[in-house]
Amino acid sequence: RKEVEQDPGPFNVPEGATVAFNCTYSNSASQSFFWYRQDCRKEPKLLMSVYSSGNEDGRFTAQLNRASQYISLLIRDSKLSDSATYLCVVRFDDMRFGAGTRLTVKP
Amino acid sequence: EPEVTQTPSHQVTQMGQEVILRCVPISNHLYFYWYRQILGQKVEFLVSFYNNEISEKSEIFDDQFSVERPDGSNFTLKIRSTKLEDSAMYFCASAPGQGAYEQYFGPGTRLTVT
Numbered sequence: 001r002k003e004v005e006q007d008p009g010p011f012n013v014p015e016g017a018t019v020a021f022n023c024t025y026s027n028s029a030s031q032s033f034f035w036y037r038q039d040c041r042k043e044p045k046l047l048m049s050v051y052s053s054g055n056e057d058g059r060f061t062a063q064l065n066r067a068s069q070y071i072s073l074l075i076r077d078s079k080l081s082d083s084a085t086y087l088c089v090v091r092f093d094d095m096r097f098g099a100g101t102r103l104t105v106k107p
Numbered sequence: 108e109p110e111v112t113q114t115p116s117h118q119v120t121q122m123g124q125e126v127i128l129r130c131v132p133i134s135n136h137l138y139f140y141w142y143r144q145i146l147g148q149k150v151e152f153l154v155s156f157y158n159n160e161i162s163e164k165s166e167i168f169d170d171q172f173s174v175e176r177p178d179g180s181n182f183t184l185k186i187r188s189t190k191l192e193d194s195a196m197y198f199c200a201s202a203p204g205q206g207a208y209e210q211y212f213g214p215g216t217r218l219t220v221t
Contacts, residue, residue: 032207043198043212044150087150094163095140095210097150 003027006088006098014106017078021101023071023088032091033064035073037084038100044087047073078105109133111213113199119219120189128184128216130199139182140200140210141174143167150198156182157205189220 006023013019025033033050048055050062050071061074071088083105088098112131120126132139141153155163156174173185182201186193196217200210 034209038150041196043214045212046209049207049209091206094152094155094165095142096152099149 003096004090004098006101010102012104018076021073025069025090027092030090030092034089036087039084080105111211113213113216117217123188126186128197130182132201136201136203138202141184142198143195145195191220194220
């Protein structure tokens with residue numbers, strides 16, 4: 001079983017759409033959770049950390065369900081500039097990355 | 108805004124050669140990391156470094172790999188005898204702390220082994 005599993009997509013959505021990404025992880029002792037964003041051939045950049053109570057940053061909402069070992073990211077009112085690959089990252093001793101979900105937002 | 112820098116941006120080497128990839132982490136950060144990403148695949152953890160020693164390493168980080176912080180600013184990854192399968196993007200990252208602290212990634216070095 002993969003340590004961090006994501007739907008690879010691609011997700012092709014129109015501007016203004018709401019899109020949700022899911023992620024599951026296998027290590028129940030994982031301690032920290034993140035969503036990173038990676039543009040083509042660029043480095044990963046932190047989008048947001050994910051807290052147990054759920055958290056929101058503008059148009060982005062992250063949720064964590066420790067019992068189900070599940071993390072989600074919701075993007076509302078998507079913009080063209082949101083087009084990227086979204087990486088689910090889980091930390092136990094080290095950081096484990098999912099393979100990413102590719103999002104393309106179209107005009 | 109402070110950033111992690113890496114040199115070179117692209118390195119081409121022949122199989123069996125040694126390469127050194129260089130990174131300058133953010134100056135007040137204490138934790139340093141190397142990752143690699145083979146084209147089209149996920150980012151993979153290689154090694155973490157704290158207080159001048161390796162704190163964690165993955166199964167990828169075998170005897171062909173070594174890391175060093177030779178002075179107060181540089182953090183290097185050495186591959187002793189490169190193989191074709193070492194071709195990848197190598198990212199350096201640094202963080203002020205562990206756990207929930209954000210890791211800041213450098214722009215990467217693309218290593219091509221021919």
